[in-house]
Amino acid sequence: MSHDHHNQVEEQHPPKLYGVIAEFETPxxxxxxxxxxxxxxxxxxxCYSPHPVHGIDQAMKTPYSPIPWLVxxxxxxxxxxxxxxxxxxxxxxxxxxxxxxPFFSIPAQIPVAFELTILLAGITAFVGMLLLNKLFSFYSxxxxxxxxxxVTNDKYALVIEADxxxxxxxxxxxxxxxxxxxxxxxxxxxxxxxxxxxxxxxxIVLLVAVGLVPMALVFKxxxxxxxxxPIRIDHGMAYQQKVKAQQKAPxxxxxxxxxxxxxxxxxxxxxxxxxxxxxNEEFNKGKSNGQFITGFPExxxxxLDDKMMARGQRQFGIYCSVCHGxxxxxxxxVHRVATERMLSGDASMWVAPKSIHDPLIASKPNGxxxxxxxNGKNNMMGYGYRxxxxxRWAIVLYVRALQRSQGGKLVEAKPANTPPxxxxx
Amino acid sequence: xxxxxxxxxxxxxxxLGELGNALSSVSxxxxxxxxxxxIAIGYFFCGPYGEASQNGGLGTGLVRLxxxxxxxxxxxxxxxxxxxxxxxxxxxxxxKWGIVIRRIPELAARNAPxxxxxxLPIIIPMLxxxxxxxxxxxxxxxxxxxxxRAAAQVxxxxxxxxxAHPMEKYLAVYQDLIHAKAxxxxxxxxxxxxVIYFLIWSGLGWYFYSRSVKCDETGDPVMYANAKWMSPLxxxxxxxxxxxxxxxxxxxxxxxxxxxxxxxxxxxxxxxxIFAFSILAYRYLERHGILSKAVTTEHYHDLxxxxxxxxxxxxxxxxxxxxxxxxxxxxxxxxxxxxxxSTTTWIVISVLLLFGHLLxxxxxxxxxxxxxxxxxxxxxxxxxxxxxxxxxxYIIMPTWxxxxxxxxxxxxxxxxxxxxxxxxxxxxxxxxxxxxxxATGISLVPEKDPLINESLVFQNF
Numbered sequence: 092m093s094h095d096h097h098n099q100v101e102e103q104h105p106p107k108l109y110g111v112i113a114e115f116e117t118p119x120x121x122x123x124x125x126x127x128x129x130x131x132x133x134x135x136x137x138c139y140s141p142h143p144v145h146g147i148d149q150a151m152k153t154p155y156s157p158i159p160w161l162v163x164x165x166x167x168x169x170x171x172x173x174x175x176x177x178x179x180x181x182x183x184x185x186x187x188x189x190x191x192x193p194f195f196s197i198p199a200q201i202p203v204a205f206e207l208t209i210l211l212a213g214i215t216a217f218v219g220m221l222l223l224n225k226l227f228s229f230y231s232x233x234x235x236x237x238x239x240x241x242v243t244n245d246k247y248a249l250v251i252e253a254d255x256x257x258x259x260x261x262x263x264x265x266x267x268x269x270x271x272x273x274x275x276x277x278x279x280x281x282x283x284x285x286x287x288x289x290x291x292x293x294x295i296v297l298l299v300a301v302g303l304v305p306m307a308l309v310f311k312x313x314x315x316x317x318x319x320x321p322i323r324i325d326h327g328m329a330y331q332q333k334v335k336a337q338q339k340a341p342x343x344x345x346x347x348x349x350x351x352x353x354x355x356x357x358x359x360x361x362x363x364x365x366x367x368x369x370x371n372e373e374f375n376k377g378k379s380n381g382q383f384i385t386g387f388p389e390x391x392x393x394x395l396d397d398k399m400m401a402r403g404q405r406q407f408g409i410y411c412s413v414c415h416g417x418x419x420x421x422x423x424x425v426h427r428v429a430t431e432r433m434l435s436g437d438a439s440m441w442v443a444p445k446s447i448h449d450p451l452i453a454s455k456p457n458g459x460x461x462x463x464x465x466n467g468k469n470n471m472m473g474y475g476y477r478x479x480x481x482x483r484w485a486i487v488l489y490v491r492a493l494q495r496s497q498g499g500k501l502v503e504a505k506p507a508n509t510p511p512x513x514x515x516x
Numbered sequence: 517x518x519x520x521x522x523x524x525x526x527x528x529x530x531x532l533g534e535l536g537n538a539l540s541s542v543s544x545x546x547x548x549x550x551x552x553x554x555i556a557i558g559y560f561f562c563g564p565y566g567e568a569s570q571n572g573g574l575g576t577g578l579v580r581l582x583x584x585x586x587x588x589x590x591x592x593x594x595x596x597x598x599x600x601x602x603x604x605x606x607x608x609x610x611x612k613w614g615i616v617i618r619r620i621p622e623l624a625a626r627n628a629p630x631x632x633x634x635x636l637p638i639i640i641p642m643l644x645x646x647x648x649x650x651x652x653x654x655x656x657x658x659x660x661x662x663x664x665r666a667a668a669q670v671x672x673x674x675x676x677x678x679x680a681h682p683m684e685k686y687l688a689v690y691q692d693l694i695h696a697k698a699x700x701x702x703x704x705x706x707x708x709x710x711v712i713y714f715l716i717w718s719g720l721g722w723y724f725y726s727r728s729v730k731c732d733e734t735g736d737p738v739m740y741a742n743a744k745w746m747s748p749l750x751x752x753x754x755x756x757x758x759x760x761x762x763x764x765x766x767x768x769x770x771x772x773x774x775x776x777x778x779x780x781x782x783x784x785x786x787x788x789x790i791f792a793f794s795i796l797a798y799r800y801l802e803r804h805g806i807l808s809k810a811v812t813t814e815h816y817h818d819l820x821x822x823x824x825x826x827x828x829x830x831x832x833x834x835x836x837x838x839x840x841x842x843x844x845x846x847x848x849x850x851x852x853x854x855x856x857x858s859t860t861t862w863i864v865i866s867v868l869l870l871f872g873h874l875l876x877x878x879x880x881x882x883x884x885x886x887x888x889x890x891x892x893x894x895x896x897x898x899x900x901x902x903x904x905x906x907x908x909x910y911i912i913m914p915t916w917x918x919x920x921x922x923x924x925x926x927x928x929x930x931x932x933x934x935x936x937x938x939x940x941x942x943x944x945x946x947x948x949x950x951x952x953x954x955a956t957g958i959s960l961v962p963e964k965d966p967l968i969n970e971s972l973v974f975q976n977f
Contacts, residue, residue: 198835
């Protein structure tokens with residue numbers, strides 16, 4: 092033994108004996124020593140080597156690691172977790188038709204189930220390995236030992252802890268000597284406490300507190316409104332170096348040689364007719380010589396029949412009724428929801444859609460109604476891009492029919508052969 | 517086992533000797549008897565279920581015999597290709613552990629020329645105008661002639677414009693698609709390609725086998741260096757040949773279907789089968805006192821790990837192929853799965869494959885204990901060889917059943933696979949007989965390989 096017991100000077104607090112370190116030159120002698128120590132009945136000992144040593148587990152009679160079972164558990168729970176999660180998300184919480192497949196269909200769940208199986212198994216392996224190896228402990232008296240530092244490089248060591256029931260300093264040392272130890276050393280705990288200093292914990296608490304601030308801010312902002320533009324840490328795809336319609340091209344963007352940098356659009360090909368600039372002004376703009384027409388365009392002559400009326404009713408139902416209401420009183424679903432939200436304080440401003448039975452609107456010429464559908468008015472957007480001119484005229488036809496149906500006089504039903512008597516409404 | 521004394525390879529029994537002669541004779545005999553029996557059954561029992569067929573020539577037993585033969589042929593082709601790949605993989609990775617168990621895969625790979633000969637019964641009838649196996653081989657119909665092609669297109673457009681069921685429309689497109697593929701799928705080019713594939717496989721199999729055997733005699737480490745140098749090139753050639761061969765031999769059975777992952781799918785099955793075969797082969801040798809000390813539990817453990825890995829790899833590839841086709845739902849792609857889910861029996865076979873090839877062996881091979889236990893490993897090796905056979909049955913036979921029914925999408929139910937099993941035994945007998953004959957004259961372990969000692973003392977952690 093190279094160290095004797097500490098002398099009497101530090102006797103007030105005698106250092107506690109941690110264990111005996113035996114140093115070995117070869118992995119083979121380490122295995123032999125481990126076998127001898129195991130046979131002698133020690134339980135609290137550990138072998139240290141700079142590389143994995145074949146056969147050391149058998150010599151130490153190490154029980155099999157529980158890691159495989161933990162990993163299996165992690166994998167299986169990942170698998171079922173993925174199925175439950177997708178079952179709830181796709182089948183219940185956020186049902187969304189994706190390429191005509193059922194909401195909950197097993198093949199679609201496989202990739203996520205696979206990934207989550209791997210993920211949880213991997214995390215379990217990693218965390219389980221750390222925990223089982225006690226890699227979270229901050230202190231070991233072996234850490235500052237010079238012999239043990241060599242173990243990370245070119246030496247092998249076997250340490251028997253003093254806590255072991257079999258441990259007797261003399262007897263244990265002799266055992267290790269006879270097992271071929273190259274060098275023996277007693278290891279003492281330097282401090283009575285094995286926890287880090289108080290300042291360590293204070294710093295940890297402080298860091299955790301500071302680390303919570305951004306999360307708290309994010310949490311707060313999800314419950315409050317702000318007039319400021321959103322803070323973008325990373326612009327992502329919001330702003331890109333690309334040409335946008337009707338804008339000057341940014342520097343560094345490749346441009347077609349025919350196109351000037353000041354206008355992103357290529358000039359139209361010769362002979363092209365621009366959208367909405369048809370030669371048939373009546374049909375496409377509802378105007379004749381710059382004046383809105385009162386009737387219907389010549390092109391539609393002979394087509395203003397029940398079929399067109401039904402078409403208009405259908406298109407009105409699709410595009411117009413959401414705001415203007417099915418009967419045109421300006422009480423569509425959008426209006427009702429917006430009003431409700433405004434009353435509850437969720438929305439700030441809402442301009443109610445016009446009733447088409449308003450006398451001012453009823454008196455407008457057909458062409459102007461067509462123009463309003465095409466280009467929009469005030470808050471109303473233009474529908475020229477999504478409704479064909481023919482359908483727009485069909486809507487005008489239907490609007491006229493609606494106005495007549497609501498603005499007319501109620502007539503008392505009479506037998507077919509007697510002339511109707513007009514009753515004021 | 518820890519740091520025990522290295523096994524002296526010179527003290528090991530490492531030659532087949534008399535056993536090899538007996539094994540090859542018995543294999544050849546069994547193979548020949550099985551093939552003759554298969555031909556006889558195919559000839560005398562004409563209908564698909566043994567009765568006379570209503571569907572002209574396609575329902576006859578001789579036609580089914582061709583499909584059954586193709587199944588047996590491809591089964592042993594995949595083992596051969598797996599052996600070739602594993603040999604090259606050992607070289608390219610510089611793996612030390614596997615040197616001891618390299619000889620059987622090498623011998624399997626060396627069997628490629630045998631399979632080239634065994635492919636003649638598939639190719640020669642095609643050269644004489646038979647199109648019983650591959651519909652595209654019908655030269656009178658799909659000659660690449662412009663008029664026939666135009667007629668097929670007119671027919672296609674007419675059916676497409678009608679309100680037919682999407683799968684019915686697919687059938688109309690079917691013939692037009694085969695016309696379109698005629699530049700690739702024609703008998704002449706097919707034969708040329710088969711020659712190229714077998715030249716590549718046989719050349720590589722011969723190269724790695726001969727380097728290794730030469731090293732047995734001379735102990736010249738240059739042999740190892742040469743083989744290592746060759747392995748990357750070999751893997752590139754192998755991958756291309758195997759991918760295209762999978763397209764040609766198996767994928768073109770459904771001539772309109774395409775799946776770019778299909779080559780990898782066959783590659784996965786190839787590796788799985790060579791590991792299963794190696795486990796069985798080394799266990800057989802061990803039982804006869806050959807290499808009983810050199811091949812240790814550690815080597816079995818690693819073969820078991822690879823077997824396990826390729827069970828999952830196969831599943832990964834199979835699901836990937838299925839998932840993309842299922843999601844996109846395009847008629848020309850689903851045409852592969854549609855007939856395989858059209859009747860209860862075919863659904864049972866599909867589900868059998870899912871469970872037998874993936875869901876049961878995966879947990880079965882998961883434990884370290886299983887991979888280190890000889891009986892358990894033997895059990896799973898046999899199981900997976902059967903599963904691999906069912907996999908190939910699932911790829912090949914629905915085409916036959918569909919053509920008998922006269923409708924590729926609604927095949928008849930499969931009959932008992934006695935003809936298929938006989939053909940597999942027949943091809944296997946010849947394949948194994950050739951392997952045993954070649955193995956008789958040589959050492960069954962690369963005994964002077966520069967890395968052999970590291971392989972002998974190899975241990976798993």
